[in-house]
Structure formats: structure tokens, C-alpha cells
Amino acid sequence: MGRPPCCDKVGIKKGPWTPEEDIILVSYIQQHGPGNWRSVPSNTGLMRCSKSCRLRWTNYLRPGIKRGNFTPHEEGIIIHLQSMLGNKWAAIASYLPQRTDNDIKNYWNTHLKKKINKSHTATDGYNMSSGTSPSCHDYVPEGYDMETRKQDITVLTFPLPTMRLTPPIYACSTGNISRLLEGWAHSSQKNTQGKLQERAIADDSHSSNNDATAAASVREKSRAAGDQGRSTAMTHEDLGTLLSFEKVSGGSWEKTAAGKAPFGDAEAKQGGENHQPPLSLLEKWLFDEASGQVDELMDLPVDCCSLSMF
DNA sequence: AAATTCTTCAACCGCGTTAGT
DNA sequence: AACTAACGCGGTTGAAGAATT
8 A cells, every 4th residue: 555665665775684683683572572563673783674674683693593504404404394385484494493494594595406406417307497396206405314314304294383493591602692793893894984884873863762782882883893993803702702791799790700891991991880780681591501491402313393283 | 818798695774573661 | 353563484585705717
């Protein structure tokens, strides 16, 4: 009915997300939980549309996401499910809680389709352009042994889960955030100045929002880091330092024994006046992972996606 | 070493579905 | 029941890096 897409609004930023934005988003979601995406941009000051925030969360920042190479076992599951369900990536992803639908879709389009096509042309002259979906029975990934495959096929014959396995655990991995910070540092060597100025302007226009207090705190830290020319990659150690504040009696915040000022002296002085708990929520969130909730969930055995799910 | 082509994947777009009024 | 707004999904695009010429 002519409603303009939200992302067409003036002032809505597009393109790759910066770690600053990621941290703000993560911090906000840790506090409020995922959902109600419409309120996210206004409450955080992010110059992104709600849709973009949701996408970024589900495809990249969501806890427990595994990135990188797919295992033969995962390949096998994807191939089998794709042959059963077609391109229902969200449904397929529900069997692989560590992988996002976008990831699976990309992997299918860039790797598996080719592999299967190759396999078919090698055997019986099958051609992807024929329009017929290749069957899982025709291609078995290397390293995906027949016994596992048999188990999976049995297991995956169960009805689809009605909802994603993903529990309301908002733990995340320091590795994930460190990785994105590294990426940001890399790219920021090219255009740090411009982006920071842009962010600073955007930040100022939202500084009075109460719900954005924690996020604003994060922004301040990030901006300060950028202003001081920290253009080198943030390591895991740095991130650990970033998160090493803890609350002490009297409502003020100070470093833990192992901690050092993460943003330099100037920032430390600023922080002294500002009694905001720096990254407290993010910190707690990240430390939750240490309890092993996510790992336990993600290290499910081969037949994980069956019985525990139904 | 430079130019071109290919590959990958994060992000966007549009549409269908669902929920709220 | 009808309408609107928000959400979620699948297809597609485009930028960046890798590989090739």
C-alpha cells in the first residue's frame, strides 16, 4: 500500500556494520532481549533500520553462531534436508542451531550446488540447469561416513521442530566480538577519521535517550579509542581488558587487578567522573559463556537434532 | 606488476505471514 | 472483517579479496 521500506528513510545508514554498532546492538539486546526490533534504532541511537538490526543480530551477532568451514556432517544434513524441504533455509537452519539460514543458503549456493552438480555430471551426466533438485542420495560429502549418514536420515525424518532450538541464552563469545573488532580495525585504517566524525555527529543527536545509557557508554569508549588513533587490531587480550571492570561498593567502578585502562589515560579520567558501569551488561553476558551453556548446547552429538528436539 | 575474472558472503530488497487494533 | 504495522523468510546484489592471466 505504498508504505516506503523502512530502510529508505532519510538518515538510515546502509552498508557494513562497524564493531561500534555491533557492540551497541549486542549491549542493547543483552539488556532487553531480542525482539521489538522497531524500538532498537530509536533506543540505541543506531542509524539503522529495525530490519537491518534484526538481520545483523540473527546472522552475525547471535550467540553460539559457528563460522567458517562446514563439516562433512553438516554438509550431509544440509544436503539431505534440502532434498526433503527444498530451499527452506530457516527450517534447515533449525536443525543446525550453530548456523544461520543465511549462512546455509550461501554455503548451498556457493559450494554444495557445485559439488552436487559436479558429482552428477561425473556419474550420470546430471545437469543443474535441468531444474530437478539433486537428491542427497546422489552425493555424499567426503568424510561423511555412511553410518552417520544413516543415523541422520533416520533422525531427520522426524517432523520439523515447531520452533528453533535456540534457547533464550544471550551469551556470546569473546572470539566473535574480537573477530569483528579485528575486521573493523583493518578497515578503519583506510577510513577511520571520516567514520568517526560521522558517528560523533550521529551520537550527539541521541545523547539524551535514557534507554540508550549503556549503549552510549559503549559508544563513548569506542570513540575515545578511535580518537586516540588506536588503529591496530584489538586482540582477545584487549577485549578481555575491555571487559575487566567490576563494580565495587559505593556505586563506583574500578578495574580488576588484572585490568589496565582500556582506553588510555584521558579516557580513564573521563570515566572517573562518569559513574556509568562500563560495559557491565556486555561483560556479564560474555562471562555467562564461561558457564558453558552455549558450548554444551553446541557440542551436541551427531544425533543431537533428533530426540532433544521433540 | 597490473589487469581481469572469479569467488565469497554480508547485507539489502520485496513479499508473505502474523499480530494488533 | 478489514486494515495496518511489524516480523521473518528467501532471493538477489555488490563490495572485497583471491586467483588467474
